[in-house]
Amino acid sequence: MSDAARRRGGFGRAGRYVSLALALIASTLLTSTLVASGAGAQDAAQIRARTLAASRHALAMRARYDSARRAARAVLPSDSIRAGGLTLRVDPEVVRGTTRRTIERAAARASEEIRRTLGSAADDLTIGNPVVVRGLPAYALTWRGSRLAFGLAGVPGRASMYALTLSEHEATRTILDLVGSLAASRAPDSLRAWTYGWIPAFREEESRWADFAVELAVSRSFVARACHRGALGQCERALGLVPVHDKLTEWYAPEDWRALLDSWKPLDPDVEAVRRDCVEKGVPASCERAARARTVPLPLTMAARQSLLGLALERGGTDAYRRLLAARGGVREVLAATAGIGADSLVAEWRARVLAASPHGTRPGAAEAGFALAWVVLLSVAAARRRP
Amino acid sequence: MFRQVLYVQWKWARLELIVCAIAAFLIPPVVMNVFIGQYDTYYTRGLLTGSAATGVFYVALALVVAVTLAARPWNADAALNHAYALSLPVSWSEFTRYRFLAGAVLLVVPALTVWLSGIVTAGSITIPPTLQAYPASLAIRFLLMALVLYSAVFALQYVAGKRAAKLGAWVLVLLLVVEVVVQLFHLGDPFVPTWKLLTSWPGPFRLLTARWMLIDV
Numbered sequence: 301m302s303d304a305a306r307r308r309g310g311f312g313r314a315g316r317y318v319s320l321a322l323a324l325i326a327s328t329l330l331t332s333t334l335v336a337s338g339a340g341a342q343d344a345a346q347i348r349a350r351t352l353a354a355s356r357h358a359l360a361m362r363a364r365y366d367s368a369r370r371a372a373r374a375v376l377p378s379d380s381i382r383a384g385g386l387t388l389r390v391d392p393e394v395v396r397g398t399t400r401r402t403i404e405r406a407a408a409r410a411s412e413e414i415r416r417t418l419g420s421a422a423d424d425l426t427i428g429n430p431v432v433v434r435g436l437p438a439y440a441l442t443w444r445g446s447r448l449a450f451g452l453a454g455v456p457g458r459a460s461m462y463a464l465t466l467s468e469h470e471a472t473r474t475i476l477d478l479v480g481s482l483a484a485s486r487a488p489d490s491l492r493a494w495t496y497g498w499i500p501a502f503r504e505e506e507s508r509w510a511d512f513a514v515e516l517a518v519s520r521s522f523v524a525r526a527c528h529r530g531a532l533g534q535c536e537r538a539l540g541l542v543p544v545h546d547k548l549t550e551w552y553a554p555e556d557w558r559a560l561l562d563s564w565k566p567l568d569p570d571v572e573a574v575r576r577d578c579v580e581k582g583v584p585a586s587c588e589r590a591a592r593a594r595t596v597p598l599p600l601t602m603a604a605r606q607s608l609l610g611l612a613l614e615r616g617g618t619d620a621y622r623r624l625l626a627a628r629g630g631v632r633e634v635l636a637a638t639a640g641i642g643a644d645s646l647v648a649e650w651r652a653r654v655l656a657a658s659p660h661g662t663r664p665g666a667a668e669a670g671f672a673l674a675w676v677v678l679l680s681v682a683a684a685r686r687r688p
Numbered sequence: 689m690f691r692q693v694l695y696v697q698w699k700w701a702r703l704e705l706i707v708c709a710i711a712a713f714l715i716p717p718v719v720m721n722v723f724i725g726q727y728d729t730y731y732t733r734g735l736l737t738g739s740a741a742t743g744v745f746y747v748a749l750a751l752v753v754a755v756t757l758a759a760r761p762w763n764a765d766a767a768l769n770h771a772y773a774l775s776l777p778v779s780w781s782e783f784t785r786y787r788f789l790a791g792a793v794l795l796v797v798p799a800l801t802v803w804l805s806g807i808v809t810a811g812s813i814t815i816p817p818t819l820q821a822y823p824a825s826l827a828i829r830f831l832l833m834a835l836v837l838y839s840a841v842f843a844l845q846y847v848a849g850k851r852a853a854k855l856g857a858w859v860l861v862l863l864l865v866v867e868v869v870v871q872l873f874h875l876g877d878p879f880v881p882t883w884k885l886l887t888s889w890p891g892p893f894r895l896l897t898a899r900w901m902l903i904d905v
Binding site: 514516518 | 733736781784792817818819820822825828829832833836839843845846847889892894895898899901904905
């Protein structure tokens with residue numbers, strides 16, 4: 301890629317804008333033509349006026365498309381915002397005032413979080429691949445108000461759109477999410493495939509661990525439920541650390557197949573009939589036939605896998621990411637090298653952490669109860685202050 | 689004197705309390721049985737969905753009980769221009785305190801029913817090994833939430849007096865107007881942060897948004 305092209309950033313969305321604008325122009329002209337042709341009672345002057353209005357609208361759409369394309373190709377300053385080892389290139393015409401201050405604060409927070417999670421090895425992650433924040437002008441038929449697009453220069457794919465009034469939390473999470481893609485791009489192939497090209501550059505919030513506890517307990521896969529009950533070998537299987545030959549039978553028991561097919565909608569009507577036979581009547585042969593016709597889903601979500609990697613990074617300390625980059629072998633070996641402990645121990649720790657975060661129904665904590673009672677006292681005192 | 693106030697308030701509110709207690713006893717088992725079927729993998733998810741659906745009922749019940757117990761004594765006193773309350777040999781603040789405490793004590797009735805109902809419901813269904821029943825935790829949360837809601841409504845009623853209902857309606861209208869204005873001028877959403885402020889620490893209604901689950905992980 302040339303320097304100029306690199307400076308422009310790697311969004312490569314011009315094609316999307318072209319197709320969007322062409323679709324809008326075509327639909328406008330088509331609608332006006334259909335309306336005009338359907339209105340048999342109109343005279344020639346009325347039809348001419350409608351056609352003129354439609355062409356003016358199409359021109360306006362074209363102007364909007366041009367401005368969007370200009371924004372997408374605008375050359376951005378190379379060091380708009382710097383925070384620690386993090387570099388952001390922002391469009392100065394759109395990212396200004398409060399929005400800029402929000403993004404600066406978010407970059408500072410993200411930089412701290414990246415340093416805390418990935419250590420100093422991540423300092424040069426955004427060199428050559430800065431986070432790019434472009435402004436997209438208002439597009440009357442699609443968005444109301446200008447938008448911000450977060451992406452990575454030179455890396456196609458992941459991009460997030462926000463209103464100019466985005467919160468610091470949203471900006472921070474988006475930057476961390478993008479850096480996660482960069483961090484994964486240097487990881488060993490086995491790990492990259494296992495996490496679908498993303499490494500958590502932040503520590504998971506406690507509420508997420510509670511979600512994993514629920515996921516484990518009510519999973520459609522028997523290996524995940526067995527993991528919840530304490531079978532550590534099944535935890536490894538559920539997390540995709542053990543090679544499988546037949547995913548359907550090794551991840552899902554026959555009694556799980558009905559639930560597996562419940563939310564799946566096959567395109568083939570024959571398979572759909574078999575699926576219905578399974579879901580509605582519970583015919584075992586139909587369940588197997590239909591289940592074999594679909595892609596077998598992972599026992600646990602990708603987020604659960606990534607939480608295991610996040611735990612390995614946390615357990616391994618500041619040099620964990622450096623060790624991850626240097627590690628060789630399969631996923632188990634990379635995770636063990638990252639965490640500095642055996643993969644078995646890491647999985648056991650992961651399970652313990654997940655179970656510790658279980659929501660336990662509605663049990664209110666002592667602090668929660670104490671605070672509620674404090675509000676009760678405060679409100680009751682307030683009620684007695686006014687005499688009728 | 690507190691016993692007399694408590695007795696009078698019980699007489700005023702007993703019909704509503706009994707209806708609420710019956711609802712608390714019957715609705716959870718019915719809802720749970722709607723969501724669960726044959727015991728298989730379906731069952732585990734259905735049980736959790738049913739439990740979450742029942743949680744909405746508990747929140748609604750806490751609100752109904754709180755409003756009933758907070759508004760009833762004020763309305764009864766206001767019908768006589770508070771002549772009874774002001775003729776008593778106790779200060780207004782002490783009398784209000786008795787009224788408040790009596791209502792708070794009566795909240796124990798629906799809370800106990802929620803607990804008993806939870807035990808009965810949990811006993812009547814098969815709970816998978818990965819899930820557990822939490823009837824006592826649910827009853828404690830219900831009692832705390834009902835207490836906070838009751839205190840809020842009681843404070844509004846006794847501070848705003850006759851204008852409490854009107855004030856509540858005005859607040860709703862104001863919220864609606866603000867929503868329309870911010871949507872028209874693309875000013876962002878003010879309700880999400882306000883709601884978060886009220887339902888997260890140190891807001892008063894933090895318990896409201898927690899998991900209200902009889903059966904949970």
